[in-house]
Amino acid sequence: MENEQDQAVGHLYEARKSIFPRSVKGRFRDLKWGILAFAYGVYFLLPWLRWERDTGRDQAVLFDLVGRKFYLFDLTVYPQDIFWLAGLLMLAAYLLFFVTGIAGRVFCGYFCFQTLWTDVFVLVERLVQGERPARIRLSKQKWDAEKIFKIGTTHLLWMLVAFFTGLSFVLYWGDAPQLIGDFFTLQAPFAAYATALFLTATTYVMAGHAREQVCTYMCPYSRFQSAMFDSDSLIVSYDAKRGEGDKGRARAGRNLKTRETRTEAGVGDCIDCGYCVQVCPTGIDIRNGLQIQCISCALCIDACDTIMDSLEWPRGLVAYTSERQVSEGKRARLLRPKVLGYFAVLMVIVTALVWSVSHQQKFDMTISQVRQPLFVTLSDGRIQNSYEIKMNNKTGANLMLAFSLDGLPGAELDMGKFQAIILAPEQRLRLTARVRSHPDLLVGGSHSFVFRATPIKRDDLQEFMQNAVFTTP
Amino acid sequence: MSDNNTQQQGNAVQTTGHAWDGDLQEFNNPLPRWWIWTFYATIIFSLGYWIIYPTWPYANTFTKGVGNTITFQNDAGEEVTTHWNTRSLLIKDMQTGEEATKQKAYLEKVNAASYEEILSDPDMMAFANSMAKVVFADNCAACHGPGGDLPEQAFGLYPNIADDAWLWGGTTAEIEQTITHGRNGYMPAFGKNLDDEKLEQLANYVLGISGHSVETDKAAAGEKIFQGQEGGCYYCHGADGTGLKSQGAANLTDAVWTVANVPGAVKEEDKVAAVKRVIKNGVSRQMPLWKSRLGEEQIKLLTLYVHELGGGK
Numbered sequence: 001m002e003n004e005q006d007q008a009v010g011h012l013y014e015a016r017k018s019i020f021p022r023s024v025k026g027r028f029r030d031l032k033w034g035i036l037a038f039a040y041g042v043y044f045l046l047p048w049l050r051w052e053r054d055t056g057r058d059q060a061v062l063f064d065l066v067g068r069k070f071y072l073f074d075l076t077v078y079p080q081d082i083f084w085l086a087g088l089l090m091l092a093a094y095l096l097f098f099v100t101g102i103a104g105r106v107f108c109g110y111f112c113f114q115t116l117w118t119d120v121f122v123l124v125e126r127l128v129q130g131e132r133p134a135r136i137r138l139s140k141q142k143w144d145a146e147k148i149f150k151i152g153t154t155h156l157l158w159m160l161v162a163f164f165t166g167l168s169f170v171l172y173w174g175d176a177p178q179l180i181g182d183f184f185t186l187q188a189p190f191a192a193y194a195t196a197l198f199l200t201a202t203t204y205v206m207a208g209h210a211r212e213q214v215c216t217y218m219c220p221y222s223r224f225q226s227a228m229f230d231s232d233s234l235i236v237s238y239d240a241k242r243g244e245g246d247k248g249r250a251r252a253g254r255n256l257k258t259r260e261t262r263t264e265a266g267v268g269d270c271i272d273c274g275y276c277v278q279v280c281p282t283g284i285d286i287r288n289g290l291q292i293q294c295i296s297c298a299l300c301i302d303a304c305d306t307i308m309d310s311l312e313w314p315r316g317l318v319a320y321t322s323e324r325q326v327s328e329g330k331r332a333r334l335l336r337p338k339v340l341g342y343f344a345v346l347m348v349i350v351t352a353l354v355w356s357v358s359h360q361q362k363f364d365m366t367i368s369q370v371r372q373p374l375f376v377t378l379s380d381g382r383i384q385n386s387y388e389i390k391m392n393n394k395t396g397a398n399l400m401l402a403f404s405l406d407g408l409p410g411a412e413l414d415m416g417k418f419q420a421i422i423l424a425p426e427q428r429l430r431l432t433a434r435v436r437s438h439p440d441l442l443v444g445g446s447h448s449f450v451f452r453a454t455p456i457k458r459d460d461l462q463e464f465m466q467n468a469v470f471t472t473p
Numbered sequence: 474m475s476d477n478n479t480q481q482q483g484n485a486v487q488t489t490g491h492a493w494d495g496d497l498q499e500f501n502n503p504l505p506r507w508w509i510w511t512f513y514a515t516i517i518f519s520l521g522y523w524i525i526y527p528t529w530p531y532a533n534t535f536t537k538g539v540g541n542t543i544t545f546q547n548d549a550g551e552e553v554t555t556h557w558n559t560r561s562l563l564i565k566d567m568q569t570g571e572e573a574t575k576q577k578a579y580l581e582k583v584n585a586a587s588y589e590e591i592l593s594d595p596d597m598m599a600f601a602n603s604m605a606k607v608v609f610a611d612n613c614a615a616c617h618g619p620g621g622d623l624p625e626q627a628f629g630l631y632p633n634i635a636d637d638a639w640l641w642g643g644t645t646a647e648i649e650q651t652i653t654h655g656r657n658g659y660m661p662a663f664g665k666n667l668d669d670e671k672l673e674q675l676a677n678y679v680l681g682i683s684g685h686s687v688e689t690d691k692a693a694a695g696e697k698i699f700q701g702q703e704g705g706c707y708y709c710h711g712a713d714g715t716g717l718k719s720q721g722a723a724n725l726t727d728a729v730w731t732v733a734n735v736p737g738a739v740k741e742e743d744k745v746a747a748v749k750r751v752i753k754n755g756v757s758r759q760m761p762l763w764k765s766r767l768g769e770e771q772i773k774l775l776t777l778y779v780h781e782l783g784g785g786k
Contacts, residue, residue: 012501012503012504013503013504013505013506013508013509014503014504014505014506015506016505016506016507210507213505213507217505217508370620371620372618372619372620373618373620373621373622373635376622376633376635376636376783377636377728377729377736378636378637378638378728378729379636379637379638379724379727379728379729380727380728381684381727381728384636384637384783384784386635386782414784416592416598416781416784416785417592417593418595418598421595427596429595429596429599430599430602430603431595431598431599432602432781434784
């Protein structure tokens with residue numbers, strides 16, 4: 001009994017089994033390198049792109065936290081526009097559901113930064129230490145000078161990549177040329193160092209050490225993507241019928257070198273070379289079927305295609321397919337209620353977001369009635385309500401405004417000396433307005449009226465109107 | 474999917490080694506080992522935390538943290554260095570933080586400007602309003618109400634300062650004077666000198682001059698008392714009843730009632746009764762002087778805020 005206990009406890013935690021992915025050439029690998037190059041190009045170079053603007057900063061993409069404005073090319077995002085972020089997140093979520101429903105985990109395999117950075121880290125590993133067998137050998141080797149040098153160089157280069165990743169991220173949040181100078185002369189804000197250090201550390205750990213464990217154990221998306229699959233979703237799969245034949249797979253030994261002889265012998269087309277297993281970044285064997293670890297990176301397809309090409313057999317022993325194709329032999333259906341539903345929601349969100357962004361107000365004005373007291377009686381018998389007006393000039397030029405009222409009988413507007421004001425570009429302001437009217441003209445309760453701000457000498461702008469309520473006893 | 478995995482790989486699933494009822498076993502899917510390393514790392518982190526930050530209570534004190542101090546200025550302006558604690562961090566932040574620095578710059582600007590300049594500058598005015606709102610809530614709202622007026626039940630206890638009737642004047646200079654030095658609002662009680670009938674007549678007259686319908690013969694008799702030596706009301710309220718700022722005497726001809734709850738009365742006789750009560754019992758309202766409690770700059774901000782409440786003069 002005691003022995004059993006010990007054994008049980010000993011197995012509660014499992015060390016990571018090192019994976020040494022072999023490199024592979026092929027169309028999916030080329031596509032993935034292309035996407036990687038593009039993504040890296042955008043990520044590392046974008047902060048350096050300058051952009052002409054009427055006002056504000058001249059960096060194309062800048063998240064100016066201190067100035068509370070985000071600059072995205074010709075778009076300036078103000079704190080009031082933060083709901084766009086909600087729209088964007090919903091868009092991203094539904095795009096993920098939609099794409100996963102049709103094409104499976106393409107995000108994981110091609111676009112996820114964990115996959116991209118791991119690819120680069122594995123590339124560094126290969127360039128320094130050599131191909132898979134050399135790396136396996138090195139890992140078993142004693143800690144001699146060669147091993148220390150090679151492993152040390154690998155980790156150093158990893159840290160460099162990680163550092164530039166962290167540094168580039170920081171550059172989005174400040175003026176890049178200025179910030180990078182400040183960074184290396186130790187004058188940058190503490191947050192810049194903390195963020196850069198944090199991202200350096202996480203990149204190094206996640207892409208260098210944790211790798212496929214991020215996908216298997218940590219990532220929530222990989223888990224719920226698995227739940228979005230159905231039998232029509234695109235998956236990477238091994239054609240077991242063709243590969244195994246009647247008697248299973250067999251190496252291309254004597255009398256088993258051609259398809260004909262193999263068919264006679266009853267074995268399938270899989271020559272059990274293991275190439276598909278060796279290239280897998282998550283260390284699984286695709287021939288065991290669909291597995292939770294599979295990120296649909298398609299490198300096993302490239303590997304098997306390479307082998308099939310060299311044997312001059314047809315490709316497709318490992319290929320993109322669907323469960324329906326595998327089990328029923330029918331083509332996957334594309335127009336399914338789920339897919340159409342996601343598409344409809346996606347279109348609604350895209351339309352709403354595009355409309356909202358393209359109709360961004362050049363001038364914000366909100367009016368809230370002072371609620372304590374709701375009204376006061378004045379010495380001449382009239383009723384006075386007070387309002388707090390908040391406004392923000394986003395036009396990029398001086399904005400002269402005159403305020404007036406509409407739709408309230410006998411109303412008088414008193415804004416002290418600010419009945420007409422000039423707002424500087426980007427200026428936010430809070431004013432108090434007092435509205436007076438005679439109770440005889442307004443019978444009981446609440447009365448809606450329109451508060452108007454008329455731009456002066458600006459033909460490009462329309463009048464701004466806000467509804468407000470006047471309360472009488 | 475995990476089922477597929479284990480079945481198709483063909484290797485036996487690891488179990489915990491227990492067996493119940495002969496063949497009932499428990500699968501063991503071990504956690505990755507870094508998981509438990511992370512757990513140990515948090516323990517090590519907490520050890521570091523205990524050393525650096527104030528943590529453990531002992532006897533009547535606590536561990537102060539090693540090599541982690543904070544320096545700030547105390548109220549007397551002396552530099553104080555103490556062990557790191559959030560209270561000192563707050564004090565320091567209120568002195569040198571980004572927002573505190575901005576606030577200081579604004580305060581200096583407002584201090585240097587005249588009332589006229591501030592009232593013409595929307596930016597300074599917005600600052601004064603938001604800053605003074607807090608000072609008002611802390612010091613003034615207890616009597617005047619958070620918005621400058623009192624609820625129905627407390628009518629007349631203290632003046633409404635959200636309307637445009639200024640007992641002691643509504644210019645910035647007059648408001649500043651009021652806040653700085655306080656006010657004594659006093660009207661003698663006439664209950665000893667005037668009998669009920671005369672009070673009734675006087676009340677009718679007072680209601681009449683502010684446009685209420687009254688009994689004309691009583692009002693005519695009341696006018697004689699008001700303007701004559703018997704009542705002598707005109708001393709303070711003026712012959713035309715429009716009041717006297719230097720005495721804080723109310724304007725009786727306008728629609729605002731500061732003591733008698735005429736607006737709350739429904740029937741005519743209730744209005745008369747309300748006015749009668751005030752004449753009979755007099756008024757005695759004090760506003761304390763605030764210069765001993767508030768600084769000059771706070772009084773200045775408050776002046777602007779109060780001026781804005783009702784519209785000012």
